[in-house]
Amino acid sequence: MSWVTIIWSMAASACLTLAAMHFLIWARRRAARADLLFALASAATAAYAGCELWMMRSQTPQEFALAVRWLHVPAWALIVSLVAFAHVYLRAGRLWLAWTVCGARTLALLLNFGPAANLNYREVTSLRQVPFLGEAVSVGTGVPNPWMLVGQLSLLLFVAFVADTSLAAWRRGDRRQALVVGGSLVFFATGGAIDAVLILWGIVQAPLTATLLYLGLVAAMGYQLSEDALSAARLTDDLSERDQQMTLAADAADLGLWVWTASQDTVWATENLNPMLGFAPGEPISAEAFLTRVHPDDREPTWQALQRALDEKSEYSTEYRVLLPDGRQRWIAARGRVERPGRGGAPRMLGVCLDISARKQDEAEMLRLHADLAHASRVSTLSQLASGLAHELNQPLGAILRNAEAAELLLRRDPPDLEEVQAILADICKDDQRAGEVIDHMRALLKRRGLERVELDFAELVSEVLVLVQADATTRKVRLAVEVPTTLPPVRGDRVHLQQVLLNLILNGMEAMTDVPVEQRRLVVRARPAEGGMVEVAIADAGPGVATAKLERLFEPFFTSKPDGLGLGLPVSGSIIGAHGGRIWAESGPAGATFYFTVPVSSGA
Amino acid sequence: MTNGSSQPTVFVVDDDPSFRRAVSRLLRAAGHQVKVFCSGSEFVASLPAAGPGCVVADLQMPGLGGLDLQAALAGSANPLPVLFLTGHGDIPTSVHAMRLGAEDFLTKRAPREALLEAVGRALARDARERAERTRGQEARARFDALTGREREVLEHVLRGQLNKQIAGDLGIHERTVKLHRTAITTKVGVQSVAELTQLWMEAFPKGQ
Numbered sequence: 001m002s003w004v005t006i007i008w009s010m011a012a013s014a015c016l017t018l019a020a021m022h023f024l025i026w027a028r029r030r031a032a033r034a035d036l037l038f039a040l041a042s043a044a045t046a047a048y049a050g051c052e053l054w055m056m057r058s059q060t061p062q063e064f065a066l067a068v069r070w071l072h073v074p075a076w077a078l079i080v081s082l083v084a085f086a087h088v089y090l091r092a093g094r095l096w097l098a099w100t101v102c103g104a105r106t107l108a109l110l111l112n113f114g115p116a117a118n119l120n121y122r123e124v125t126s127l128r129q130v131p132f133l134g135e136a137v138s139v140g141t142g143v144p145n146p147w148m149l150v151g152q153l154s155l156l157l158f159v160a161f162v163a164d165t166s167l168a169a170w171r172r173g174d175r176r177q178a179l180v181v182g183g184s185l186v187f188f189a190t191g192g193a194i195d196a197v198l199i200l201w202g203i204v205q206a207p208l209t210a211t212l213l214y215l216g217l218v219a220a221m222g223y224q225l226s227e228d229a230l231s232a233a234r235l236t237d238d239l240s241e242r243d244q245q246m247t248l249a250a251d252a253a254d255l256g257l258w259v260w261t262a263s264q265d266t267v268w269a270t271e272n273l274n275p276m277l278g279f280a281p282g283e284p285i286s287a288e289a290f291l292t293r294v295h296p297d298d299r300e301p302t303w304q305a306l307q308r309a310l311d312e313k314s315e316y317s318t319e320y321r322v323l324l325p326d327g328r329q330r331w332i333a334a335r336g337r338v339e340r341p342g343r344g345g346a347p348r349m350l351g352v353c354l355d356i357s358a359r360k361q362d363e364a365e366m367l368r369l370h371a372d373l374a375h376a377s378r379v380s381t382l383s384q385l386a387s388g389l390a391h392e393l394n395q396p397l398g399a400i401l402r403n404a405e406a407a408e409l410l411l412r413r414d415p416p417d418l419e420e421v422q423a424i425l426a427d428i429c430k431d432d433q434r435a436g437e438v439i440d441h442m443r444a445l446l447k448r449r450g451l452e453r454v455e456l457d458f459a460e461l462v463s464e465v466l467v468l469v470q471a472d473a474t475t476r477k478v479r480l481a482v483e484v485p486t487t488l489p490p491v492r493g494d495r496v497h498l499q500q501v502l503l504n505l506i507l508n509g510m511e512a513m514t515d516v517p518v519e520q521r522r523l524v525v526r527a528r529p530a531e532g533g534m535v536e537v538a539i540a541d542a543g544p545g546v547a548t549a550k551l552e553r554l555f556e557p558f559f560t561s562k563p564d565g566l567g568l569g570l571p572v573s574g575s576i577i578g579a580h581g582g583r584i585w586a587e588s589g590p591a592g593a594t595f596y597f598t599v600p601v602s603s604g605a
Numbered sequence: 606m607t608n609g610s611s612q613p614t615v616f617v618v619d620d621d622p623s624f625r626r627a628v629s630r631l632l633r634a635a636g637h638q639v640k641v642f643c644s645g646s647e648f649v650a651s652l653p654a655a656g657p658g659c660v661v662a663d664l665q666m667p668g669l670g671g672l673d674l675q676a677a678l679a680g681s682a683n684p685l686p687v688l689f690l691t692g693h694g695d696i697p698t699s700v701h702a703m704r705l706g707a708e709d710f711l712t713k714r715a716p717r718e719a720l721l722e723a724v725g726r727a728l729a730r731d732a733r734e735r736a737e738r739t740r741g742q743e744a745r746a747r748f749d750a751l752t753g754r755e756r757e758v759l760e761h762v763l764r765g766q767l768n769k770q771i772a773g774d775l776g777i778h779e780r781t782v783k784l785h786r787t788a789i790t791t792k793v794g795v796q797s798v799a800e801l802t803q804l805w806m807e808a809f810p811k812g813q
Contacts, residue, residue, distance in 0.1 A: 395713065396624075398692070471692065
């Protein structure tokens with residue numbers, strides 16, 4: 001076995017191996033077009049090596065000429081694939097220049113298959129045996145083909161194109177790629193061209209050994225690509241480490257992370273999402289399967305929230321219940337956002353889920369406690385009013401009794417005064433209704449209930465409260481005044497709860513005036529439209545007022561100035577107004593204290 | 606006493622129109638003459654024109670309350686008896702009212718008999734007190750005719766002193782005392798000392 005055969009065969013097989021590897025990489029990842037072009041260039045180099053070996057081993061001038069002619073096919077492929085590689089890999093280059101290079105090379109290939117023996121020789125006249133690496137190899141002699149210049153021009157253009165492209169990449173900041181790929185392309189292509197010129201023009205009597213230079217080129221490019229593959233692998237390692245860290249963090253925070261590809265309806269998720277949403281471990285999740293686990297009442301809103309986020313590419317934020325296989329239900333809070341990965345990629349939504357059952361339970365418990373407290377406070381308020389209410393009931397009941405007695409006497413007369421009896425019966429009905437209303441109001445206030453917001457006429461609300469406190473006000477010799485404009489818009493709120501607040505503030509105000517001279521005891525309930533779509537209500541007394549230091553603390557629980565007070569009336573009023581989205585506060589001056597609160601105007605108005 | 610002989614009237618004072626109407630109906634049906642007022646101050650303003658009768662008032666009224674009304678009546682020339690009605694009988698107030706001389710204290714839903722009896726009692730009391738007041742006035746007019754010395758002698762007679770003792774106390778002759786006593790009985794129009802004493806009690810009930 002000769003060295004020439006060994007070296008050239010090994011060069012060819014090395015190139016083929018690289019070509020196969022990178023072709024496979026491209027086959028797996030179609031986006032890696034640089035790998036495909038590199039594979040083509042390597043394969044072309046292998047073929048080029050084969051043709052060179054053929055030239056060195058040819059027995060006749062005709063065979064030599066044929067080998068040279070076929071050499072130009074891999075040469076063309078090499079140049080074209082290198083142009084494309086440089087363009088794709090360095091992401092730069094003037095397109096017109098690239099097309100010119102390819103055009104010139106293609107022209108050279110056409111001329112190669114023209115009437116002359118090949119591109120380089122018009123005719124190969126003889127073969128000489130030249131010593132090379134310790135053996136004799138064939139070198140042709142003949143008439144050079146002047147069209148050979150076209151081929152060499154294409155090489156020159158190629159060098160110019162690569163230099164230009166590398167410069168652009170260098171300027172852009174990709175210096176290493178520009179240096180390794182551009183530099184090696186320019187260096188080895190120039191070297192190959194010089195080698196070919198010297199030998200083919202017959203200046204140097206030696207076999208063509210461009211393969212070795214092209215091998216260097218392939219090695220340089222292969223090195224660069226493997227560097228890229230290595231850094232990609234490192235990136236993958238980093239990513240998987242980050243992924244693990246994220247999963248750990250998600251686990252620690254009880255967050256289920258997910259990525260939903262809407263077009264395929266596939267969900268990637270961290271392991272803890274499955275049990276959270278009631279899926280078996282490892283069971284694939286899809287939006288469709290997910291929705292069947294959502295509580296029927298929450299299904300439609302949840303789906304709409306997802307769709308809206310997708311359509312508007314906005315944030316997704318919702319809370320829903322999922323029904324677990326064991327029949328329990330769990331509250332989940334979900335947040336997400338829509339992401340579009342690259343051009344033409346399917347939109348994906350990235351998000352997290354959090355189990356908020358405990359919080360929801362606390363909220364429900366809080367609501368229940370608030371309702372209980374409000375109820376207790378109402379009962380206590382009503383017990384304060386008990387004697388007043390008895391009076392309020394005894395008034396119509398007494399009237400009914402007196403009327404009935406009168407009717408009885410009138411009917412005993414001869415003739416009975418039927419007209420008067422008729423009037424009496426009408427009065428009895430009216431009084432019965434009046435007593436019933438008092439009882440209804442009382443019962444409403446005594447009922448344990450949650451918040452039911454409806455549209456309310458504020459003047460009516462106040463007048464119903466006044467029915468309950470009027471008797472108390474008379475006993476306390478307090479004059480009550482109501483200043484509610486008829487143009488006041490209706491408010492939105494819970495009738496009973498708002499009446500409770502009014503009752504509380506009115507009773508407080510009346511109590512504050514106990515030590516005030518009778519003629520000054522006046523309590524005014526005022527209402528006016530306020531900014532921000534609210535109605536502002538003021539309850540002004542003529543009492544001694546509240547010390548500034550105490551004003552702030554009035555709404556704190558158990559802060560009370562009354563010896564027998566629980567100190568819950570104002571805090572409960574505060575939480576009721578807060579639940580309505582309003583504000584409650586107090587002001588004090590020489591003329592007395594004024595308590596204010598706001599409630600929203602009904603949007604239906 | 607502009608119309609002392611006219612039929613007595615029940616004055617109903619209550620701020621609740623419905624109850625006012627009902628109770629006045631009942632009282633009318635029971636044969637009483639009724640006049641209604643919607644507040645204590647309205648009634649007090651009309652008091653000079655009010656004749657005999659009694660007042661049926663709500664204890665709890667805005668403005669002039671029941672007890673204020675009672676006080677105003679007691680200080681007037683026509684101290685009509687007051688009968689209180691209340692939505693709820695609270696004991697401290699009722700005790701207070703009774704101590705101030707309220708005729709009665711009933712809840713608004715007291716039985717008819719109780720109400721009518723109380724009204725009857727109040728009217729009777731008014732008639733009695735009114736008669737006493739009339740008699741006392743007549744008696745006082747009779748005593749007004751006495752001279753200063755005669756009054757002095759009268760005071761001693763009412764204390765039950767004998768002529769001799771009176772003559773000694775006043776430093777006059779016993780016969781002069783006898784003359785004064787004759788003048789007194791003639792002027793006042795009585796036959797005996799017993800009659801004289803009774804008339805004096807009528808004229809000055811609290812022993813003035």
